[in-house]
Amino acid sequence: CADRKKKMVPVKLLVLGAQNTGKTALCVRFMTKRFIGEYDHKKEVTYRCSRMVDQETVDLEILDLPWKSSVACIESSIRWADAFLLLYSITQRSSFQEIPRLKTLIDKTKQIVPTVLVANKADLEIGRKVTNEEGQRLAKDLGCGFRELSVAEAALSVEAAVFQLIRLVLDQQRPLPDRRSYMLTVRHALTRKLTRSKTMQW
Numbered sequence: 001c002a003d004r005k006k007k008m009v010p011v012k013l014l015v016l017g018a019q020n021t022g023k024t025a026l027c028v029r030f031m032t033k034r035f036i037g038e039y040d041h042k043k044e045v046t047y048r049c050s051r052m053v054d055q056e057t058v059d060l061e062i063l064d065l066p067w068k069s070s071v072a073c074i075e076s077s078i079r080w081a082d083a084f085l086l087l088y089s090i091t092q093r094s095s096f097q098e099i100p101r102l103k104t105l106i107d108k109t110k111q112i113v114p115t116v117l118v119a120n121k122a123d124l125e126i127g128r129k130v131t132n133e134e135g136q137r138l139a140k141d142l143g144c145g146f147r148e149l150s151v152a153e154a155a156l157s158v159e160a161a162v163f164q165l166i167r168l169v170l171d172q173q174r175p176l177p178d179r180r181s182y183m184l185t186v187r188h189a190l191t192r193k194l195t196r197s198k199t200m201q202w
């Protein structure tokens with residue numbers, strides 16, 4: 001009963017990245033679990049759904065902007081959003097090089113923004129132009145989370161990337177003492193796990 005009375009937490013995510021990086025494919029994969037090859041690239045689309053994340057019901061809006069959107073449109077969408085998925089394709093170095101510019105646009109508008117950098121098209125290993133290490137390094141430099149995945153091949157990893165971002169937003173919204181106690185809970189859980197795995201080794 002108490003759970004039913006719990007409020008929905010609104011979370012607004014913006015997906016940004018260069019042309020053909022798989023932004024629409026990722027949104028559709030997250031919403032429907034299906035991979036659909038080709039889309040209409042002209043329109044911006046907002047997807048809406050609710051998901052349970054760590055006992056919170058999250059009322060999610062995901063905005064997918066086409067690559068050709070104007071800077072003004074991107075800036076107003078950045079103001080609208082709570083968090084960002086920045087996409088590049090591992091087969092397209094120029095899409096990787098575009099990421100710092102997008103992050104600068106975000107940082108100009110917002111302070112402390114939950115962001116996850118997503119390296120897409122990991123199934124196309126043969127055409128790889130950006131290494132996993134380069135992706136990790138950039139994410140570290142920009143202060144983002146990092147996931148390399150294939151929207152085409154794995155629905156679960158897409159969900160994991162979006163949930164990682166939602167968790168960053170939820171954590172930011174928690175009052176500071178709660179945030180500390182949440183971190184302590186995580187620390188204790190990790191310590192317990194470590195102790196257990198050490199015990200198993202012996």
Ligand SMILES: Nc1nc2c(ncn2[C@@H]2O[C@H](COP(=O)(O)OP(=O)(O)OP(=O)(O)O)[C@@H](O)[C@H]2O)c(=O)[nH]1
Nearest residue numbers: 019020021022023024025037041067121150151152
């Ligand atoms: N092999 C492979 N192809 C993918 C993957 N994700 C997307 N694609 C393909 O990449 C192309 C572009 O995908 P979209 O989702 O339309 O890309 P977008 O970033 O929304 O493109 P814009 O609207 O131009 O900004 C399509 O042909 C997709 O089928 C993936 O993980 N692997």
